[in-house]
Amino acid sequence: MSHDDKMQLHPKKILLPVDFSPSSDAALKTATEFAQHFQSQLVLLNILPVIPIVSADEFSSCYFPQQEFLEEAKKKASERLATCTHHLAGMGVQASSLVxxxxxxxxxxLMVIDREHIDMVVISTHGTSGWRPTVFGSIAEKVVRLAKCPILLLRSAKAG
Structure with a gap:
């Protein structure tokens, strides 16, 4: 294989899906190192389910209409991501976040990859999805199969 035939990887925008699990925290460290090395922008993405999955303790005895619940969840996720992007800026990493x-x-x-012109995705194999991979298949596996950009798949230990 000649030098010209080798794939050149120099991502300008790296996407990191964040679900605030220990696995995505570990992936953040790796994505940060890549962003520093390549002087890339790091885009942090949190995806909230339309139908919130909460425990009885989180829901308490109060009823929250779904729209109110989603707005509050978006606000909290945005605040957590803003804290993270601020920390990354202190490390010299240009970062943005999306909810x-x-x-x-x-x-x-996949929509965010296309819309934001993402060059690389860093994703961990286990997050907070719990039983869902058994029923619906692994999110990371589907992203690897369907994304048109390079994917760095980080294997993390299964919880519990």
Whole structure:
């Protein structure tokens, strides 16, 4: 293989799906190192489900209309991501964040990849999806199959 035939990887925009799990925290460290090395922009993405999945303790005895619940969840996710992007800026990494809403996690990821002109995705194999991979298949596996940009798949230990 000649030098010209080798794939050149120099991502300008790296997408990191964040679900605030220990796996995505670990992926953030790796994505940050890549962004520093390549002087890339790091785009943090949190996707909220349309139908919130909460425990009885989180829901308490109060009833929250779905729109109010989603607005509050978006606000909290945006605040957490803003804290992260501020920390990244202190490390010299240009970072931005997005909060999307939808139950089709992979579809939302692919839409953001196209819309934001993402050059690379860093994703961990286990997040907060719990039982969902057993029923619906792995989100990371689907992203690897369907995304048209390079994917760095980080294997993380299964919780519990």
């Amino acid at each position: 999307e809403v939808g139950n089709d996690i992979v579809g939302n990821l």
